[in-house]
Amino acid sequence: MSSNIKIQRICQHCSKEFTARTTVTKYCNDYCSKRAYKARLRSGKIEGSNKETERIKKKPIEELKAKEFLTVRDVSKLLNCSIRTTYRLIAQGHIRAVNLLQRKTLIRRSEIDTLFELPTPESETKQPITMEASESYTLAEVQEKYGISERALHDFIRRKNIPRTKQGWYTHVPKVLIDQLLS
Ligand SMILES: [Zn+2]
Structure with missing residues (x-):
């Protein structure tokens, strides 16, 4: 030109x-x-038509959000994943589903919401425990007695799920349990 x-x-x-x-x-x-x-x-019209396309694409999602029970296909749309992945999530126990008929698996919508809820930290759900000073060690005492590092002790406590309680500045762990496991 x-x-x-x-x-x-x-x-x-x-x-x-x-x-x-x-x-x-x-x-x-x-x-x-x-x-x-x-x-x-x-x-102009370009944006208008884009918006309309978006609206049409989103409409089914809005409808799905209002449903109480979802099919596997619905769930895959909501999660934006494949049907296969959805079946895998069900098989792995991440999503609870009910097999009504051979080809009719239903999922409660609330299941999808709880998927994204953070688990409550263990320390918050557990009842606070108190330990007598004579029946417990502070972490420093355990480290000294058994010659292990702070980090190793923390790992050990977590791995063995040893009950612990914070009293004042110090974290206490039960003497009997520690002696049993470490000596
Ligand atoms: Zn100009």
Whole structure:
């Protein structure tokens, strides 16, 4: 399209006069042409139709969110994963499902919500325990008595699920249990 022609034009975006190289040029430069395109997007049909497409795509999701029971296909849509993955999540026990008929598996919608709930930390669900000083060690005492590092002790306590309680500055663990496990 480029040629030796030179046409004086008025930019349709910034209204500046410019020299066009083709007969169809509407804007003085790239910048104006891009701005003009964006302005058209904003006011025009392109964005409108994009929004409509989005709305149509999202509509089933909104409908699924209102349902009490979901099929495996519904769940895969909600989670944006494959049907296979959904079956695997069920098999692994992440999602509880009911097999009503051979080809009819239903999932309660609330199951999907609980998937994303964070588990309550163990320490918060457990009843607080108190330990007599004579029946317990502080962590420093255990480290000293059995010559293990702080880190190793913490790992050990967690691995063996040893009950512990914080009294003042110190964490206490039951003497009997520690002696039984470490000596
Ligand atoms: Zn311009």
